[in-house]
Amino acid sequence: MHAGHDQRHLCRRRSVRNVIAMNVIEATDLHKSYGVVPAVVGIDLNVAPGEIVAVLGPNGAGKTTTIEMLLGLRSPSRGAVSVFGKPPRHVDVRGRVGAMLQDTDAPESLTVTEMVELVGHYYPYALPTADVLRRADLSPHAAKRVTQLSGGQRQRLSFALAIVGDPDLLFLDEPTASLDVYARQAFWQQVEEFAGLGKTILFSTHNLPEADLAADRIVVINRGRVVHDGTPTQIKALIPAKTVTMTTDATLDELGRLEGVKSAVPVDHLETHGIPASQSCGLQRVQLQVAIAEPVLRALFAANRHIEDLTVTEASLEQAFLHLTGETLKDEPEPAPLPATTATATATATAKGQLI
Amino acid sequence: MTDLTTVASLPRRLSPLTRPATGTARLLTTQVTMEVRRYRRIPEYFIGVVVLPIILYAMFGLGDAGEVLPLGTDVGAMMFVSIGCYGVVSEALFSFGGELATERSKGWLRRLRATPMPMWVYFAGKVALNLVFTLVSLGGMAAVAVVAGHVTFDLSRSIATITILLTGVIAFSTMGSAIAYWVRPRAVSTIVNLVFLPLSFLSGFFYPLDQLPGVFAKVAQVLPTYHFGQLAWGVMAPAQDVASFGNPPNGNTVGHLAVILGWFIGCGILTVLGYRRELDRERP
Numbered sequence: 001m002h003a004g005h006d007q008r009h010l011c012r013r014r015s016v017r018n019v020i021a022m023n024v025i026e027a028t029d030l031h032k033s034y035g036v037v038p039a040v041v042g043i044d045l046n047v048a049p050g051e052i053v054a055v056l057g058p059n060g061a062g063k064t065t066t067i068e069m070l071l072g073l074r075s076p077s078r079g080a081v082s083v084f085g086k087p088p089r090h091v092d093v094r095g096r097v098g099a100m101l102q103d104t105d106a107p108e109s110l111t112v113t114e115m116v117e118l119v120g121h122y123y124p125y126a127l128p129t130a131d132v133l134r135r136a137d138l139s140p141h142a143a144k145r146v147t148q149l150s151g152g153q154r155q156r157l158s159f160a161l162a163i164v165g166d167p168d169l170l171f172l173d174e175p176t177a178s179l180d181v182y183a184r185q186a187f188w189q190q191v192e193e194f195a196g197l198g199k200t201i202l203f204s205t206h207n208l209p210e211a212d213l214a215a216d217r218i219v220v221i222n223r224g225r226v227v228h229d230g231t232p233t234q235i236k237a238l239i240p241a242k243t244v245t246m247t248t249d250a251t252l253d254e255l256g257r258l259e260g261v262k263s264a265v266p267v268d269h270l271e272t273h274g275i276p277a278s279q280s281c282g283l284q285r286v287q288l289q290v291a292i293a294e295p296v297l298r299a300l301f302a303a304n305r306h307i308e309d310l311t312v313t314e315a316s317l318e319q320a321f322l323h324l325t326g327e328t329l330k331d332e333p334e335p336a337p338l339p340a341t342t343a344t345a346t347a348t349a350t351a352k353g354q355l356i
Numbered sequence: 357m358t359d360l361t362t363v364a365s366l367p368r369r370l371s372p373l374t375r376p377a378t379g380t381a382r383l384l385t386t387q388v389t390m391e392v393r394r395y396r397r398i399p400e401y402f403i404g405v406v407v408l409p410i411i412l413y414a415m416f417g418l419g420d421a422g423e424v425l426p427l428g429t430d431v432g433a434m435m436f437v438s439i440g441c442y443g444v445v446s447e448a449l450f451s452f453g454g455e456l457a458t459e460r461s462k463g464w465l466r467r468l469r470a471t472p473m474p475m476w477v478y479f480a481g482k483v484a485l486n487l488v489f490t491l492v493s494l495g496g497m498a499a500v501a502v503v504a505g506h507v508t509f510d511l512s513r514s515i516a517t518i519t520i521l522l523t524g525v526i527a528f529s530t531m532g533s534a535i536a537y538w539v540r541p542r543a544v545s546t547i548v549n550l551v552f553l554p555l556s557f558l559s560g561f562f563y564p565l566d567q568l569p570g571v572f573a574k575v576a577q578v579l580p581t582y583h584f585g586q587l588a589w590g591v592m593a594p595a596q597d598v599a600s601f602g603n604p605p606n607g608n609t610v611g612h613l614a615v616i617l618g619w620f621i622g623c624g625i626l627t628v629l630g631y632r633r634e635l636d637r638e639r640p
Contacts, residue, residue: 049366072470073469084366091474094470094471099467101466101470103463104463104466104467105462107394107459109397110390110393110394110397114393118387119471121377121378122473123377123471123472124377124472125368125370125375125376125377126374127375128375131373145397165472168368168369197369198369
């Protein structure tokens with residue numbers, strides 16, 4: 001889907017040469033520091049019309065700060081933002097942008113309908129209240145006061161208030177953070193339905209499956225900079241999505257060479273069951289981080305390797321980010337003046353700290 | 357490249373059901389209606405700010421009602437002014453101080469900043485809310501005065517007094533909003549009380565100014581509430597009656613207005629500075 005956008009985008013650039021700003025969002029070299037603490041250190045981000053972009057990163061990566069700069073709620077310390085070709089605080093821009101922000105509680109004593117109507121009046125165009133309530137799955141709760149809503153319903157009200165102005169661009173800052181798994185699915189269906197009107201959407205999340213499910217394009221950020229930018233398929237190939245644990249006679253070397261294996265390490269927890277490590281018979285317990293499990297297993301079976309006690313689990317996000325940050329440090333110039341050997345370990349520790 | 361070219365290349369993608377806005381007047385009435393509804397539904401707010409002055413008037417304002425000052429002003433009418441002034445300052449400080457601070461700490465104001473609503477609409481809504489609530493409160497007090505206290509009001513003087521009192525809501529609004537923007541949200545209600553109670557006592561809203569120790573009488577003269585009271589009593593009764601009531605007139609109308617306006621502008625500047633600071637606040 002993203003490739004499609006790219007091609008369209010390129011075609012337009014070729015045909016209309018004098019128009020530079022074809023993107024809904026153009027952010028260049030964004031920096032933001034809070035006092036001496038850098039939150040965002042050089043983010044470039046272009047979003048084309050109709051794209052659904054996920055900003056994926058661990059807590060403290062700079063997602064919220066970035067979104068707030070794109071919304072004009074914070075001024076960048078350095079760099080520039082333009083939205084629909086204008087500064088984000090321009091009234092024309094505000095009229096085309098909707099936002100679902102974290103930690104914003106609606107006034108408590110108004111009803112859902114009243115809130116939606118009130119906020120609708122703030123915009124140059126507004127969707128009919130009934131339509132908004134239906135899109136946010138709030139119709140049965142229309143007459144409830146904000147205080148009477150559950151956490152999930154409040155979150156949907158927040159979504160309703162973000163879309164009531166029929167915005168062309170919608171920002172969602174960790175919209176599903178407080179939702180359970182069913183509510184999440186329902187929520188993304190609502191977003192998808194709204195996107196179907198030709199809207200551009202940028203949301204932040206620290207959940208890879210969610211970004212994969214909802215976005216055309218994933219921008220991975222960590223420690224205030226863009227680490228990767230690509231289609232969900234590209235990002236998933238970079239991030240080990242599965243953890244495979246098994247007892248096998250294949251060597252670590254051999255396992256590490258298999259396509260799609262990000263890492264292979266021995267597990268010495270076998271003793272916990274009172275069973276001695278079975279290295280004597282050439283078997284060892286190993287753990288692999290892989291993008292996709294099936295091809296790896298297929299290759300092992302094809303090679304007639306012995307496999308027992310096999311488990312395949314979703315890799316934790318922590319593992320995913322440890323991996324990504326490790327890679328980044330190898331790929332990019334090291335930002336901090338650290339000795340090369342300790343750099344990865346330090347970065348790993350930082351990422352771990354942020355994730356917990 | 358001009359804005360025009362860019363916008364032309366990024367056309368609006370409106371939903372088929374969308375409707376254009378209905379204009380600023382409609383926006384303003386909606387904002388005011390919703391503000392009034394909101395606070396009418398919060399009993400602790402409505403009772404504390406609208407009903408309490410009526411209760412206080414019933415308890416303390418009717419004691420000498422029916423007694424007449426030398427030039428014919430009913431003492432009950434003077435007490436109506438005193439407690440009315442207290443009600444106005446309370447309404448302005450609690451609404452602009454306390455409630456604004458709550459909305460600020462809950463992130464609602466941040467959310468509003470991301471919409472195209474101009475901030476003046478928000479503040480206009482708050483002012484209108486205060487005018488409506490003050491009018492209800494004063495109406496309730498007047499009803500108690502007439503029905504329970506058989507107080508006689510001079511109609512034209514009363515209308516002028518109520519006008520002054522309503523203007524007071526606006527005059528003290530910036531003092532509330534300055535507190536809301538400069539005091540930590542959790543401390544706001546304490547600070548509002550710390551400001552509000554001494555102001556009320558020092559300005560003669562609760563007992564006659566001529567009983568205040570000399571030092572306080574001097575302090576009172578720089579307070580906007582003192583001058584506000586002077587203006588309001590002065591409209592309700594001739595100077596001699598105001599003096600007999602225990603609040604000897606001091607200064608002239610222009611002087612009173614100047615002090616009130618000075619505070620209004622000073623606090624207004626503080627509010628703007630606080631708002632600007634908030635626009636790009638530092639994270640803790």
